[in-house]
Amino acid sequence: MALRTSPEVGGMGHSLKRKEDPRFIRGKGTYVDDVQLPGMLYLDIVRSPHAHAKIKKIDSTKALAVPGVLAVITGEDLAKYNLHWMPTLMSDTQMVLPVEKVMYQAQEVAAVLATSRYAAADGAAAVTVDYEPLPVVVDPKKALQPGAPVLRTDKKDKKDNHIWHWEWGDKAATDRAFTEASVTVKEDIYLPRIHVASIETCGCIAHFDKIDGKLTVWMTTQAPHAIRTVFALVAGHVGLAEHKIRIISPDIGGGFGGKVPVYPGYVIAVAASVLTGKPVKWIEDRMENLQADSFARDYHISAELAARQDGTLTALRIKTIADHGYADAAANPSKFPAGLFHVCTGSYDLKSAHIEVDGAYTNKPPGGIAYRCSFRVTEAVHTIERMVDLMAHQLGVDPADFRMKNFVKPEQFPYKSALGWEYDSGNYAGALRKAMDTIGYAELRREQAEKRKRGVLMGVGISSFTEIVGAGPSKHFDILGLKMFDSCEIRVHPTGKAIARFGTKSQGQGHETTYAQILAEELGIPANDIQVEEGDTDTAPYGLGTYASRSTPVAGAAAAVAARKVRDKARKIAAYLLEVAEDDLVWEPGKFSVKGAPGKSKTIQDIAFAAYTNHPQGMEAGLEAVSYYDPPNLTYPFGSYICVVDIDSGTGEVKVRRFVAIDDCGNIINPMIVQGQVHGGLTMGLAPALFEEISYDEIGNIRGGSFIDYLLPTAVETPKWETGHTVTPSPHHPLGAKGVGESATVGAPAAIANAVVDALWHLGVRHVDIPITPAKVWKLLREKGVKE
Numbered sequence: 001m002a003l004r005t006s007p008e009v010g011g012m013g014h015s016l017k018r019k020e021d022p023r024f025i026r027g028k029g030t031y032v033d034d035v036q037l038p039g040m041l042y043l044d045i046v047r048s049p050h051a052h053a054k055i056k057k058i059d060s061t062k063a064l065a066v067p068g069v070l071a072v073i074t075g076e077d078l079a080k081y082n083l084h085w086m087p088t089l090m091s092d093t094q095m096v097l098p099v100e101k102v103m104y105q106a107q108e109v110a111a112v113l114a115t116s117r118y119a120a121a122d123g124a125a126a127v128t129v130d131y132e133p134l135p136v137v138v139d140p141k142k143a144l145q146p147g148a149p150v151l152r153t154d155k156k157d158k159k160d161n162h163i164w165h166w167e168w169g170d171k172a173a174t175d176r177a178f179t180e181a182s183v184t185v186k187e188d189i190y191l192p193r194i195h196v197a198s199i200e201t202c203g204c205i206a207h208f209d210k211i212d213g214k215l216t217v218w219m220t221t222q223a224p225h226a227i228r229t230v231f232a233l234v235a236g237h238v239g240l241a242e243h244k245i246r247i248i249s250p251d252i253g254g255g256f257g258g259k260v261p262v263y264p265g266y267v268i269a270v271a272a273s274v275l276t277g278k279p280v281k282w283i284e285d286r287m288e289n290l291q292a293d294s295f296a297r298d299y300h301i302s303a304e305l306a307a308r309q310d311g312t313l314t315a316l317r318i319k320t321i322a323d324h325g326y327a328d329a330a331a332n333p334s335k336f337p338a339g340l341f342h343v344c345t346g347s348y349d350l351k352s353a354h355i356e357v358d359g360a361y362t363n364k365p366p367g368g369i370a371y372r373c374s375f376r377v378t379e380a381v382h383t384i385e386r387m388v389d390l391m392a393h394q395l396g397v398d399p400a401d402f403r404m405k406n407f408v409k410p411e412q413f414p415y416k417s418a419l420g421w422e423y424d425s426g427n428y429a430g431a432l433r434k435a436m437d438t439i440g441y442a443e444l445r446r447e448q449a450e451k452r453k454r455g456v457l458m459g460v461g462i463s464s465f466t467e468i469v470g471a472g473p474s475k476h477f478d479i480l481g482l483k484m485f486d487s488c489e490i491r492v493h494p495t496g497k498a499i500a501r502f503g504t505k506s507q508g509q510g511h512e513t514t515y516a517q518i519l520a521e522e523l524g525i526p527a528n529d530i531q532v533e534e535g536d537t538d539t540a541p542y543g544l545g546t547y548a549s550r551s552t553p554v555a556g557a558a559a560a561v562a563a564r565k566v567r568d569k570a571r572k573i574a575a576y577l578l579e580v581a582e583d584d585l586v587w588e589p590g591k592f593s594v595k596g597a598p599g600k601s602k603t604i605q606d607i608a609f610a611a612y613t614n615h616p617q618g619m620e621a622g623l624e625a626v627s628y629y630d631p632p633n634l635t636y637p638f639g640s641y642i643c644v645v646d647i648d649s650g651t652g653e654v655k656v657r658r659f660v661a662i663d664d665c666g667n668i669i670n671p672m673i674v675q676g677q678v679h680g681g682l683t684m685g686l687a688p689a690l691f692e693e694i695s696y697d698e699i700g701n702i703r704g705g706s707f708i709d710y711l712l713p714t715a716v717e718t719p720k721w722e723t724g725h726t727v728t729p730s731p732h733h734p735l736g737a738k739g740v741g742e743s744a745t746v747g748a749p750a751a752i753a754n755a756v757v758d759a760l761w762h763l764g765v766r767h768v769d770i771p772i773t774p775a776k777v778w779k780l781l782r783e784k785g786v787k788e
């Protein structure tokens with residue numbers, strides 16, 4: 001995209017340095033835990049050692065004797081106010097604190113309120129709970145079998161652990177296509193439980209002011225407005241009305257979906273503050289964060305792909321069991337219990353597809369958040385990219401050629417997928433070709449053939465993913481009934497500087513910079529003259545928040561639309577000042593000039609001043625606008641990633657030697673920030689591919705509940721990412737932009753998994769579930785008779 005503004009103005013396409021970084025790199029950010037209020041109390045939580053157990057007794061005597069401990073809060077206490085259960089985002093229910101039984105290891109059992117964090121922790125350790133263990137259900141497949149212990153005994157009519165059945169697509173046509181297919185492949189793919197592990201854990205400070213009856217909550221939330229409404233709906237009966245609730249999301253140290261849900265700790269802190277009239281701080285520790293907050297993935301997928309003999313793909317059929325833990329607390333749009341999993345036909349022109357998903361209750365933490373992805377799109381991408389690779393290998397066709405043959409072609413856009421999505425734009429072959437040229441694909445294949453003769457294990461893996469971001473068009477997308485629009489409000493001050501507020505909330509993505517750039521592009525006001533604010537429900541316009549890479553597609557579009565409204569008014573003022581008709585004016589970023597007389601012009605700064613000092617009579621003073629943007633469609637960013645792995649046949653270690661990522665997010669606002677997003681996203685894609693997993697033993701003990709065995713990649717394990725891009729603008733977004741924050745996390749794991757299988761295919765290996773640990777590969781190699 002050609003630059004329309006100077007570096008000084010810093011509109012779209014300029015790699016402006018991030019405005020937020022001076023405070024972050026100096027350690028001057030304000031995170032929830034930095035907020036200190038006079039008289040503040042502290043909360044710590046007692047958690048269950050059992051995965052399923054009846055609570056016989058909670059004894060608080062010793063805890064109350066700890067100096068500084070003021071109260072021990074139990075489910076019985078909350079039950080008096082009907083606050084011991086709360087609704088989840090998927091209209092299920094989950095406990096705030098239990099009254100009868102616990103449902104997973106690390107579940108909240110009681111909370112201790114104290115005058116210091118240390119006293120609260122000592123108090124929590126001193127609470128004694130008498131449990132009676134109950135049978136534990138860990139495996140969702142067993143959970144769905146007849147005779148499995150029914151977990152949700154709180155639901156009077158519930159006789160099994162089945163949450164919902166959801167299916168999409170044309171079953172008859174898909175079955176027919178499979179009957180007619182010349183070649184089919186089938187694979188069971190498990191995408192394990194993982195956890196986002198943001199640098200900052202979750203927490204809040206709830207401050208109920210008894211004098212004015214107002215509750216202010218500083219909170220690690222990605223969606224402050226939605227939280228305010230949910231609080232008002234859930235706690236209205238105890239007197240919390242929405243105008244008396246203020247949610248403030250200060251700086252946030254990474255969200256990645258994990259800071260969308262409402263966790264019990266938030267609710268307990270609010271209840272404690274309302275009861276005491278004091279500010280109450282709750283900050284979870286690292287292990288609580290890993291063990292009890294919402295997980296991601298945990299999809300048991302069984303997929304089949306059909307093709308004609310000539311390699312033309314025809315149909316996709318998927319059955320999935322979704323393990324939701326003991327409650328369906330997934331962060332999904334209401335209509336889609338399996339999120340956007342039905343974008344699983346990916347970048348390929350499949351004529352028919354059918355998917356079925358069944359949700360299951362187990363004795364694990366509730367959730368089902370996206371882990372830097374747009375509501376289950378990673379699960380969809382991983383499935384289709386693994387299956388396409390499997391089919392290519394099965395047919396003996398190069399996986400790149402096979403993709404090229406089956407891609408949706410540029411001239412097919414807007415493209416209606418077999419599962420009903422309308423892809424806005426794309427050029428999949430262009431991105432793959434660029435990735436192949438960058439990495440030297442043909443040469444790598446020659447090297448691989450030569451090494452294979454010598455028994456050296458090397459693989460090349462491709463992932464040509466399509467994302468689906470920007471939830472969403474309100475006709476299809478809501479969360480708890482709240483339509484998924486987003487907003488921007490701009491006020492231009494008399495001296496030409498501006499403030500803009502948004503319904504989204506950055507957690508490190510750089511919105512203060514990029515939103516200012518959008519406004520600079522549209523208004524010609526330098527980005528550095530525009531202050532961007534988010535995250536305070538008392539000041540920002542209502543919006544649904546930041547997750548699923550929706551900020552640019554939705555709030556970014558709102559920024560453009562609001563700016564254009566400002567410009568429309570500015571045009572009227574300019575016409576008045578220049579004494580010409582509006583139609584006689586031409587706009588270039590930053591000024592209106594008279595057609596044919598470029599010397600006669602008014603800058604946006606002149607106009608802003610006039611809006612307050614010399615506006616036309618009959619026109620309202622001021623220069624401001626607000627937009628609540630309801631996108632007509634989602635945006636479909638895409639990319640092609642190629643990964644080269646070397647596998648040590650002695651240890652089973654997989655080394656990512658090279659990784660080329662070509663992304664297309666349409667028009668780019670800030671190239672440096674986009675590159676940063678891709679780098680971070682790739683590392684968060686490497687993580688589940690090779691390292692991260694949370695699993696449970698047969699009695700529900702968590703494995704992977706601390707950083708000792710929940711492995712995060714460090715700089716040492718992270719390869720040098722080679723990034724590039726193509727630009728295919730979104731035809732419906734006002735700026736032609738698509739989201740990008742999650743693309744790399746969505747696309748990367750399949751490229752790595754495909755590379756590993758590619759390295760081992762000749763040995764008879766057809767699939768390896770992620771994380772592909774050295775132990776897994778070592779075992780496979782030994783099974784296949786490879787000598788150490």
Ligand code: CDP
Nearest residue numbers: 509514549550551552668669670739740741
């Ligand atoms: O919703 P979230 O901010 O996580 O995701 P996003 O909309 O993909 O944006 C992530 C960051 O990349 C933001 O700072 C965007 O403004 C920036 N971005 C960009 O500069 N150009 C794009 N086409 C898309 C995103």
